Amino acid sequence: MEFLQLQYFQTVARLEHMTKAAEELQIAQPSLSKTIARLEEDLGVPLFDRKNRQLRLNDYGKLFLERVNRMFLELNEGKREIAERAHQGQTQITLAVSIPRVLPDLLSSFLKEFPNVTFQQVLESTSSMKSQLEKAEIDFCISSVPIEGEEIVWEPLMTEEIYLIVPPEHQLAGKEKIFLHEVKDEPFISMNTGFGFRNVTDEFCREAGFVPNIAFEGDEPGVIGELVRQGLGIAFIPEISLLHKTNPYPNKLSIIEPKCQRTIGLGWSKRRYLSKAGQQFRQYVIEYFSRLSL
Structure with a gap:
């Protein structure tokens, strides 16, 4: 052979x-x-x-x-x-994410401590990230949906609340809290099918007894917020997206029922060799989210 x-x-x-x-x-x-x-x-x-x-x-x-x-x-x-070992340390980390909002502050703060590290980053769906982990093609993924597998480790990092945002002139704009079924007939602006956040929010709607009417799909949270501001629909927004926001999202509403939360986690493969830089990044991510105040 x-x-x-x-x-x-x-x-x-x-x-x-x-x-x-x-x-x-x-x-x-x-x-x-x-x-x-x-x-x-x-x-x-x-x-x-x-x-x-x-x-x-x-x-x-x-x-x-x-x-x-x-x-x-x-x-x-x-x-x-x-x-x-031959080149005194591998300094590139390959990272897949379904939550791009966390990256700028996380990576910039990490690179201040480890300036020689470089990143190859891709925005992926949950199924894609699982496949890449199973094939040991990436070092890490950051996901809002648990990724399970025989050779995969998924470390929960934080749990956050999911809100609704509505246009400024919307009939619900003056409220602070609503039941999710109150918006069952509204047009929704949502993340693309297959992304972790979309899976989570679709499940919230099912729990509330309806299938959301998706008027627009996209993969950029900032664009989704702007479309809501223009009055084209309502949208779910995770709590982490509200941090350090210079241009606040419009009219945030808490959801009374069902309980709308998600857990963000870090995944990696037991099969993939982790360089020293990779081990440093893993520890940094865990500590970063433990310090994050929502």
């Missing part, structure tokens, strides 16, 4: 198409087919179900792919660990 065979198998298993795999690997299809056939011969079982030109990973293939993926993951993590 050769290393190259396993790389080829991984690609064919992902695409389940010999021609596409050969094109991606930039080798001739007959050569790739022979390589996979030799691998199956070495293992003594077929890894794919074949029907005409269709390939489907079978149970043997799925079992073997899991081991192969784990092997390549360990090799990659070994390379990262050696690179850190």
